[in-house]
Amino acid sequence: MDEVATKIVEILKKNMKSNPDKEIDMDTELTDLDIESLDLAVIVFDIEDTFGIEIPYNANEESGDFNTVGSVVNKVRELVAESSDATA
Amino acid sequence: MRDIFIVQFAGGLADRPSLSLVILNNLVGFKLAKHSMSKTAEQRRVVVTGQGVVSPVGTGVDKFWAALKKGESGIGPITYYEVTDDLRCKIAGEVHDFDVQKDVGDINVVRADRFSQLAAKAAMEAVEQSGIADTLKKDGSRTACIIGSGSGGLTTLETGYRDLYRDKIMRTNPLTLLRTLGSSAAAHVSMMYNITGPTFGVVSACATGSHAMGLVYQMIKYGAIDAGVAGGSEASLNWGAQRSWEALFVLSPAGCFPFSKKRNGTILSEGSGIMVLEDYEHAKARGATILAEVMGFGMTADAGDMVHPKVEGAAGAMKLALKDAGLKPEDIDYINAHGTATKTNDVTETNAIKSVFGDAAKSVAISSTKSMHGHMLGGGSLVEGAACIKAMHDNFIPPTINLNDPDPDCDLDYTPNKGVEKEVTYTMNNSLAFGGLNTVAIFGPAPK
Numbered sequence: 311m312d313e314v315a316t317k318i319v320e321i322l323k324k325n326m327k328s329n330p331d332k333e334i335d336m337d338t339e340l341t342d343l344d345i346e347s348l349d350l351a352v353i354v355f356d357i358e359d360t361f362g363i364e365i366p367y368n369a370n371e372e373s374g375d376f377n378t379v380g381s382v383v384n385k386v387r388e389l390v391a392e393s394s395d396a397t398a
Numbered sequence: 399m400r401d402i403f404i405v406q407f408a409g410g411l412a413d414r415p416s417l418s419l420v421i422l423n424n425l426v427g428f429k430l431a432k433h434s435m436s437k438t439a440e441q442r443r444v445v446v447t448g449q450g451v452v453s454p455v456g457t458g459v460d461k462f463w464a465a466l467k468k469g470e471s472g473i474g475p476i477t478y479y480e481v482t483d484d485l486r487c488k489i490a491g492e493v494h495d496f497d498v499q500k501d502v503g504d505i506n507v508v509r510a511d512r513f514s515q516l517a518a519k520a521a522m523e524a525v526e527q528s529g530i531a532d533t534l535k536k537d538g539s540r541t542a543c544i545i546g547s548g549s550g551g552l553t554t555l556e557t558g559y560r561d562l563y564r565d566k567i568m569r570t571n572p573l574t575l576l577r578t579l580g581s582s583a584a585a586h587v588s589m590m591y592n593i594t595g596p597t598f599g600v601v602s603a604c605a606t607g608s609h610a611m612g613l614v615y616q617m618i619k620y621g622a623i624d625a626g627v628a629g630g631s632e633a634s635l636n637w638g639a640q641r642s643w644e645a646l647f648v649l650s651p652a653g654c655f656p657f658s659k660k661r662n663g664t665i666l667s668e669g670s671g672i673m674v675l676e677d678y679e680h681a682k683a684r685g686a687t688i689l690a691e692v693m694g695f696g697m698t699a700d701a702g703d704m705v706h707p708k709v710e711g712a713a714g715a716m717k718l719a720l721k722d723a724g725l726k727p728e729d730i731d732y733i734n735a736h737g738t739a740t741k742t743n744d745v746t747e748t749n750a751i752k753s754v755f756g757d758a759a760k761s762v763a764i765s766s767t768k769s770m771h772g773h774m775l776g777g778g779s780l781v782e783g784a785a786c787i788k789a790m791h792d793n794f795i796p797p798t799i800n801l802n803d804p805d806p807d808c809d810l811d812y813t814p815n816k817g818v819e820k821e822v823t824y825t826m827n828n829s830l831a832f833g834g835l836n837t838v839a840i841f842g843p844a845p846k
Contacts, residue, residue: 327505348576351573352509354572355569355571358569
C-alpha cells in the first residue's frame, strides 16, 4: 500500500464501530467495515482534511467511488493529482 | 394536575394489555369527583437504584463524595482555552479525571460534544450500579431516558462559528449539528442501553437535571413507565460563554463563597449528574439494591424576573415537594441548597427556607456544595442530589467551604467549612434557576 492507501485505511479504522483490527485490503467493501452513512460523512471530512482536497460526496446519492476501499483510494489519488495540477 | 397525567399516560397504554389491566385494577377505586371524567389511581412508589456523577471534585460518586466530606475544592485556573487579559474571572471548575476514549469508548460518544460525553459517563455509572442493563437489553420500551442540558453543545457551536466567521475555514465538521442538539445526550444514552421509551432533553438552565428527574419520577409514579434514566449535563466552559456570564455580572473573580458576606458571584464548572429511577415493585422484583426513595417533588415558576428570584417561587416548590412527600418541614434533616453565591440567590433562598420551615429553619442542616464543585448549571441538580443520598447513607452533612464571615442576612446553619456527623433520614435538594424556574426534590430511605 502506498502512502495514500495507508492514510485512508488509518482513517477508516479510526471510524469503525467494531473490530478495528480487521484486515483491510483494496477489495474490502465499505459495508463490511460496519460503516454507515454518518460514519462516511465523518470519513470524507477526515480525508479532505488530511489530503487538502474536496470530495464531491452526497450521502443521498449512490456513488461508485465509495463501494470498496480501493475505489476510495483511487478517487483520492485522482483528486490529489487534480489539486496538484491546479496549483502547479 | 395529577388527573391530567393519568388521562394522558393511560392513553398510551392501549398496546400493553397486561399493564392496562394492572392500571385498570388500580382504577377500580376510581373516585369519581363531582365533575365527571375526573379519576385518580393508586400511585406507585419511586426509588433510586443507581446514581452517577462527573464533577470537578471527582468522577464517580465515591470519589466525589470523599472530596465533599473533606471539604476539597475543584475550582482552579482555566486551562481549556487561552485566558485573555480581558477576562475578569480566570477560574472555573474543570473535570480533569475523565478520558472519553478510556472511560466510555463508544465511538458515537467519542465523536459527540463533551456535554454528551459527561452524561454518558455518569449514566454508565448509574446504570451499572442499578444492574438494569440486562433488563433493558430484553425490552427497553417501559423505560425513559430524559437527560437535559442548559445550553447543549455550546462549545461545538463556538468552535464552528470561530472557524467560519473568524478563521474563514469554509468547511463545517459534519457532526456539528448533531453535537449541538440539546437532546443528543439523551439520544446517546438511549442507544447505549436500548432505551426505547420516552427519550428527550429538557431545558431549564440550572434546574435542568432536577426537572428531568421530576418528569421521570412522575411518569413512574403514574404508571406510564417502570424505570428511567434521568439527569442533566453541562460542558460549556469556553471563552465565549465565560464572556457572556461576565457580561451579566454574576461571576466572581475570586471564588465561590455561598452565604458569605464576601460572596461576589458564582463560578462556572462542568459536570453531569444522572440517576436511575424505578418503580419500587419493579426494583424489588429484580432484586435491585435501593439507594433511596424519591419522596416528593415540587416545581414552580416565579413568573417574575430573569435574574431576581422571588421568595414565593422557591418556597412554593418546597411546599409542593413536602406535600407530595407527606412530610413536615421538621422531618427534613438536610437541605442541599441551590446556594450559588450570587448576592440575590443566597438571601432569597434563605428567606424561602425560613418562610416554609418556620422554627425548623434554625435547626435544619443546610449546605451549598457549590462552594466546592462550582456551578455545573444544567448538570448540577443531580450531582447535588447524589450528595443528598450519600448524606443519608453516611449520616454526614457536607460543608459549605469558604464560609468564615457569614452575611448577616444569611443566618441559618449552612454547615460552615467542616462537615458534621448527623443522623440524616430525609433530604431536600433545591434547584432555583435563572428565569425563576424552581424545583425541589425530597429523598428518603429505601422502603422497608
